[in-house]
Amino acid sequence: MTTQPVILVVDDDEDDRLFIQLAFEENDELNYHLAFAHDGLKALEWLTTAPEMPVLVLLDINMPRLNGLEVLKKLRDSPRWRGLPVIMFTTSGETNAIAKAYDLGANSYVTKPSDYSGFGTLLKTVCHYWLEVSHVPGYERQRASV
Numbered sequence: 001m002t003t004q005p006v007i008l009v010v011d012d013d014e015d016d017r018l019f020i021q022l023a024f025e026e027n028d029e030l031n032y033h034l035a036f037a038h039d040g041l042k043a044l045e046w047l048t049t050a051p052e053m054p055v056l057v058l059l060d061i062n063m064p065r066l067n068g069l070e071v072l073k074k075l076r077d078s079p080r081w082r083g084l085p086v087i088m089f090t091t092s093g094e095t096n097a098i099a100k101a102y103d104l105g106a107n108s109y110v111t112k113p114s115d116y117s118g119f120g121t122l123l124k125t126v127c128h129y130w131l132e133v134s135h136v137p138g139y140e141r142q143r144a145s146v
Helices: 014-026 040-049 068-077 095-103 117-133
Strands: 006-010 033-037 056-059 086-090 108-111
Touching: 006 040, 014 033, 014 117, 033 040, 040 068, 056 068, 056 117, 068 086, 068 095, 086 117, 095 108, 108 117
Parallel strands: 006 033, 006 056, 056 086, 086 108
Antiparallel strands: none
């Protein structure tokens, strides 16, 4: 049985979660299952109990209870989650936040679009690179022979 690969979206902003969900629903090329966590603690709970690892994590920085940088540190400190691709997906373009995210082991840092229209294009680009071009540990996709 083949199931869709899972992308974990960790974001406390309800509108951003909705924009992400709609972008995936409206684009046939984004054929992934989304799982959502509204804060860092819920993300760690989800990862601990999930039957399989997500292929990608989109992680916001500014969240209550446990922020994205704290979650990233926990992921990189754990042998189980160390290789999991984590894309910081946030509104902050602050130089210090970018540097801190990479210091903690982020795979990429992407600034969210300011409106819905940019979400689909950006998410398509991110997923294409991370899940079609790049090789992700634990995620082998079938490619057509060229």
